[in-house]
Amino acid sequence: MTIADRWLLPDGMEEVLPPQARQIEVLRRELLDLFHSWGYDLVFPPPAEYLESLLTGSGNDLDLQTFKVTDRNSGRLMGIAADITPQVARMDAHSMQRQGPARFCYCANVLRTKSDTMLGSRSPMQVGAELFGHAGVESDTEILGLMLSALATAGAEKIHLDIGHVGIYKALLQEAGLDADQEKQLFNAILHKVYSEVDQIAARYIVSEPVRSMISRLVRLSGSSEILAQAQLELADAPASVKEALDSVEQTAKIIQHQYPNVEINFDLAELRGYNYHTGMVFAAYIPGYAHAIAQGGRYDETGKVFGRARPATGFSADLKILAKLLQKTDPVSGIFVPAGFSTDEELLSTIRALRSEGTRVVVGLPEQDVGALEMGCDSELVRKEDGQWVVEPSNRIF
């Protein structure tokens, strides 16, 4: 093994150095405080769990994304959390069992076997919020509003919001009469938005002409608000739940547009992204200059069922590291440097205490160190005057 090999980190498992680590931490505090102010209680999910509890109700995508290890204590297979949302659903259904609405937020490291994006991380720091116990426009708009406020807190100025509804596709699929394999082929073609392939698969396997043509139309229903009216017409023969879904998307979008007039909203009714647990409205936020969603979420009403309590649920998550990288302005770290050798000077010690208690960073030099204030990231230093007083002066000396 060469020295270079020893330093090599696995792809997508990155370390975070100063000053980025501090930026991430500052943003973490701001976001958790924001969630707290909206009534969301902080939870810490375990980093690993038995595989069954981690993956129940979540679908194949999450299974593939999960690192698996054998627990030497029990001999059972454990998974390292790849997504916090199902863990919080378990907490709500099993551990908390609150009556009425329950709101939780979190920030935790997750690991993924594969990154979602080409050069992306496999160790995101997932931050998010989940709202349980209510199904409808009010909870959808609350979560969307919280996501947009979180992005604004992180410094996003121009946000583009994509809204979809997986319930529409699911309702049409029920009418389509496909077997599991055909369903998978269709799902993949829609997920990757290869329209011609969707048409071919529909023509090959779906007997009912109206269902076939509605599926072909559905994948093309993306754009600004006028596509909702178009969808109402083109999907008029679909089950009643499709009309309800379209109505709820329209209402939610109206409220959000009213509350956040600067957000640009688009609709994509064939958006199936996610970990298969979503059941209703889904959404993703984008900012200019970055091709991937910076936050995403949606409704997942069935997840709690396997833990003994089906509860309506909606939520969103984001990768804190990406938010900090793309949005946070770099705040140069500054501080006050104190020369070495005065550790018994009472006057100095109380000055340092006072400065630190108001949040100022004070770095005390160590004997014989050959770098000075500027190299220690301090733009000023404490200087002892003849009368024994310590005063803060700009630092311009490099030792």
Ligand SMILES: N[C@@H](Cc1c[nH]c[nH+]1)C(=O)O
């Ligand atoms: N956990 C989902 C987003 C989400 C949160 N709650 C509901 N959905 C994701 O990372 O894509």
